[in-house]
Amino acid sequence: MSVQEVISPPAPGAAPTRATHRECRLLSIVIPMLNEEKGFDGLIAKLQPSLDALGVPWEVVFVDDGSTDGTIFRLRDVCTRDRRFRAISLSRNFGKEIATAAGLHQVRGDAAVIMDADLQHPPELVAQFLRHWREGYDVVYGQRIDRAADTMAHRLSAGMFYKIFKALSGTTLPPNAGDFRLLDRKAVNALNRMGERVRFNKGLFAWMGFKSLGIPFNVPPRFDGGGSRWKPGKLFRFAIDGLVSFTTIPLRVWSYLGLVISALAIGYALMFLVKTLLFGSDVPGFPTLVISVMFFSGVQLISLGVIGEYLGRVYEEVKGRPLYIVAEEMGVAPEAGDMDDRRS
Ligand code: UDP
Ligand code: MG
Numbered sequence: 001m002s003v004q005e006v007i008s009p010p011a012p013g014a015a016p017t018r019a020t021h022r023e024c025r026l027l028s029i030v031i032p033m034l035n036e037e038k039g040f041d042g043l044i045a046k047l048q049p050s051l052d053a054l055g056v057p058w059e060v061v062f063v064d065d066g067s068t069d070g071t072i073f074r075l076r077d078v079c080t081r082d083r084r085f086r087a088i089s090l091s092r093n094f095g096k097e098i099a100t101a102a103g104l105h106q107v108r109g110d111a112a113v114i115m116d117a118d119l120q121h122p123p124e125l126v127a128q129f130l131r132h133w134r135e136g137y138d139v140v141y142g143q144r145i146d147r148a149a150d151t152m153a154h155r156l157s158a159g160m161f162y163k164i165f166k167a168l169s170g171t172t173l174p175p176n177a178g179d180f181r182l183l184d185r186k187a188v189n190a191l192n193r194m195g196e197r198v199r200f201n202k203g204l205f206a207w208m209g210f211k212s213l214g215i216p217f218n219v220p221p222r223f224d225g226g227g228s229r230w231k232p233g234k235l236f237r238f239a240i241d242g243l244v245s246f247t248t249i250p251l252r253v254w255s256y257l258g259l260v261i262s263a264l265a266i267g268y269a270l271m272f273l274v275k276t277l278l279f280g281s282d283v284p285g286f287p288t289l290v291i292s293v294m295f296f297s298g299v300q301l302i303s304l305g306v307i308g309e310y311l312g313r314v315y316e317e318v319k320g321r322p323l324y325i326v327a328e329e330m331g332v333a334p335e336a337g338d339m340d341d342r343r344s
Contacts, residue, residue: 028109
């Protein structure tokens, strides 16, 4: 079954100026999963009818990101029951960003939607995504209206991160946009070509460009009532990864600081010389000495640490290891010829 629609002209203010005839022969959904056994039935019960209602052929690609609960059994089960569900299981936990990339490598659709397993990304929204894709947008993303589901600390630190990221990298991340989005085949191919190991999807999406549209939506609490899989420490590492992969300013700022400090030191030395010549020498300032030694050793250690952050990542990339390792594939794998067509 294929659906071809002529779309009426978009509302005033909408970007595309001409109606397009985009045909969706297959819509793919990518869902990364870490220990989602509890909410699994609820997810399928809600997802399947809303995908059926779209009136286009669809496939769901689950990525089990090294779950330690019964997620994999549920995946095996659903993949044998219905051929539209496929899954890969990674050999360990690689993190959501890499799990998503693994899913995108598998999809065969003309467009792919990335969504969370916990129903915090409402499947009903996919119909809207698809409509805007047909209007000609290449990327349609969900924008969270309120972040009430997050803790205060999470919201504050996220707000601060967006500001710092923009100031340092020059790349503007659309506010409150996450991974929940539809990507045209072109965008999927572009992402699939980005082989970097330290992945920061939000930044990659923004860097990639394409005609994009944000759709506001409310974020419900996690379906299973549990907490986020992100622990504060992991989020902090993730924020550093994001910054380091999109800007080298922290690396360069030390040379400017060094210049300023050297200039100050020369000025201070000159001042000291003049003072000694005119008024003679008094007891040299011991506190000044200790404070400056402490301060400058601190600065040097910080700058070394920053260099280390980058060097470590260069090392990660240079090793050239695969992005992830698949331990098991469930469901019918795409045919080789088909994949080649779509991925070129
Ligand atoms: N997830 C994953 N690997 C991880 C962490 C999370 O695949 O290491 C999945 C998780 O199962 C869920 C999605 O990523 O489908 C979002 O996770 P979560 O709901 O914990 O994050 P939040 O909603 O707080 O962004
Ligand atoms: Mg969630």
